[in-house]
Amino acid sequence: MKNIKNISALIIALLFVSYTGISQEESEEVSLETQTIKGIFDGYEDGSYSFKYKNEDGDNDVIFFDKIKPELLKVYDLNSGKLKGKTFEITFETIEEEEIGDDGDSEYNRTKIITLLKQIQIK
Template identity: 30%
Template sequence: MKTNLLLKCAVFALSIVTFSSFATVTNLNDVTTTLDIQEETVVNAVYDGHDESGYNFTVVDEDDNESTITFQEISAELLQTYDLKSESFVGKSFTVTYKTENDVNTITNLTELPQY
């Protein structure tokens, strides 16, 4: 009788260990991950000044058509290097690196081009 009870307990314990060791497998093909990767754009542009809408730069395309790009955001670090709120950089040429997210243009790098 004791052997029968001991055998039943051993089988029960072994089955608990066996069943608890099963892992749930997730098929990674069923998981959809969306990454919002923002690519940066680089343009050469002339600074037109700052107003309530942002920092305005004029860009000339390969067909000599001019357009204005307004940048709503720029880092404080870049503003320390280039004080775009002053008039001293109006008319100067820059290489502007920027990204656009949710219709907001953000300058990520700015380099003044030499004047000829």
């Protein structure tokens, strides 16, 4: 009788481990990097927040962010447009998500998420 209980517990444990592994494979997020830049808020359109900034070469460029932490929007209402033209220090993560399509093929999407935001004054 003890052997049956042990076997049942082992089967349940194996099923749990197998399910956990499969769930992680279906949609896996990998943080690629965290960066901080200074940029001028350019607006919110089509679900993206855009900022003008100078890239590594010193050229003017625009960066788009797909998401922002909700607590940051409580402090800085970027959706209203009132902060357009204001300068910010922006810390963000680039996340790569793997999604398995209906056909079983992997698809990778990169998402930029603002994790810290601080309005700054240019001197």
